[in-house]
Amino acid sequence: MKSKTNQTFTTPQPEEKHRVIIIGGGPAGISAAIQLQRCGLRPLLLERRELGGLLWNANLVENYPGFPNGVRGEKLIGLMKKQVERLGAEVKREEARQVTWSEDDFCVETDCARRGAQYLIVAAGTLSRALPDVIAPETKGRVFTEVWPLANVTERKIVIVGAGDAAFDYALNLAQRGNFVTILNRGENVKCLELLFERAAQEERIEYRAGVAVHAITADKRAGRLEVRCEALAQGKFSLHAEYALFAIGRVPNLDFLSDEIRGRAQELVESGRLYFVGDVKNDSFRQAAIAAGDGLRAAMAISVRER
Numbered sequence: 001m002k003s004k005t006n007q008t009f010t011t012p013q014p015e016e017k018h019r020v021i022i023i024g025g026g027p028a029g030i031s032a033a034i035q036l037q038r039c040g041l042r043p044l045l046l047e048r049r050e051l052g053g054l055l056w057n058a059n060l061v062e063n064y065p066g067f068p069n070g071v072r073g074e075k076l077i078g079l080m081k082k083q084v085e086r087l088g089a090e091v092k093r094e095e096a097r098q099v100t101w102s103e104d105d106f107c108v109e110t111d112c113a114r115r116g117a118q119y120l121i122v123a124a125g126t127l128s129r130a131l132p133d134v135i136a137p138e139t140k141g142r143v144f145t146e147v148w149p150l151a152n153v154t155e156r157k158i159v160i161v162g163a164g165d166a167a168f169d170y171a172l173n174l175a176q177r178g179n180f181v182t183i184l185n186r187g188e189n190v191k192c193l194e195l196l197f198e199r200a201a202q203e204e205r206i207e208y209r210a211g212v213a214v215h216a217i218t219a220d221k222r223a224g225r226l227e228v229r230c231e232a233l234a235q236g237k238f239s240l241h242a243e244y245a246l247f248a249i250g251r252v253p254n255l256d257f258l259s260d261e262i263r264g265r266a267q268e269l270v271e272s273g274r275l276y277f278v279g280d281v282k283n284d285s286f287r288q289a290a291i292a293a294g295d296g297l298r299a300a301m302a303i304s305v306r307e308r
């Protein structure tokens, strides 16, 4: 078939063949890349943003061994990056748009290339649950689900919706940067670690309100802020004003880029040792960096044993 510009269209074939492709450069993918590189298997790691994954949001990581005083997420990422670089693993800043199964191999498509892979490690983590439809479109740029876009924001009012570890971790992070934070919990019970709740309670810049439902978020463009309309049993309807809002309302596995065929055959491909799911993408409520790193290491070792 000819296009209007006289170029010929053909079915694209994989342009490169790799032994192992890793999708996702959080702790799980990084750890897999490090071990595979050490084993001489030269993986290709695809990361759509920057290496580090959800750790960009972590204020103080206190349960990753080797850091007696805890370590900021950003610092831990820096160390992980250095390790990948020192070992020379290949990292490309590309998003895997689609992964299909073709002629007994995986075919990973990004905007830049179409690559074949014998083994696929899916370390793509999670996505935030869809935001409630109470948020007006003109609030874009002021409503987020992760804290890293607000890394340079200071002395602003920020509303956080949620009641789990992430909500409280975000609040501590933002308050420590000089912001004023209100956490809104729809229910009456907190779901975070007691330790995080206690730290938040000691922080003057954090206010916590339980039993508050958010009904609408609109942008007051002239004032450069959001209006967060709420309802509480005790207080009835009221509004809060804030420059930003953050939703920490849970996360779901990020697997949309896998073709229906791969999803349908996932168990078979996992059992045959060709496909690996590592880290948060498969860990339900066990979503922790050290677990993710361990998963990545295990997958890499399993592949290296097969390739011996």
Ligand SMILES: Cc1cc2nc3c(=O)[nH]c(=O)nc-3n(C[C@H](O)[C@H](O)[C@H](O)COP(=O)(O)OP(=O)(O)OC[C@H]3O[C@@H](n4cnc5c(N)ncnc54)[C@H](O)[C@@H]3O)c2cc1C
Binding pocket: 023, 024, 025, 026, 027, 028, 029, 046, 047, 048, 049, 050, 051, 052, 053, 054, 055, 057, 058, 059, 060, 061, 062, 063, 064, 094, 095, 096, 097, 123, 124, 125, 126, 165, 166, 169, 170, 254, 257, 278, 279, 280, 281, 287, 288, 289, 290, 291, 292
């Ligand atoms: C606020 C907060 C605090 C936390 N605190 C701690 C803590 O104290 N201790 C702890 O152990 N854990 C903590 N965690 C959890 C920890 O960050 C995660 O468990 C860990 O990052 C999971 O690693 P992962 O590699 O599985 O996934 P992720 O870190 O989510 O990484 C997945 C990566 O895949 C990339 N990706 C996704 N899709 C594609 C695609 N199609 N193509 C290319 N790349 C893609 C993403 O951009 C991302 O970089 C915290 C998390 C949050 C949000």
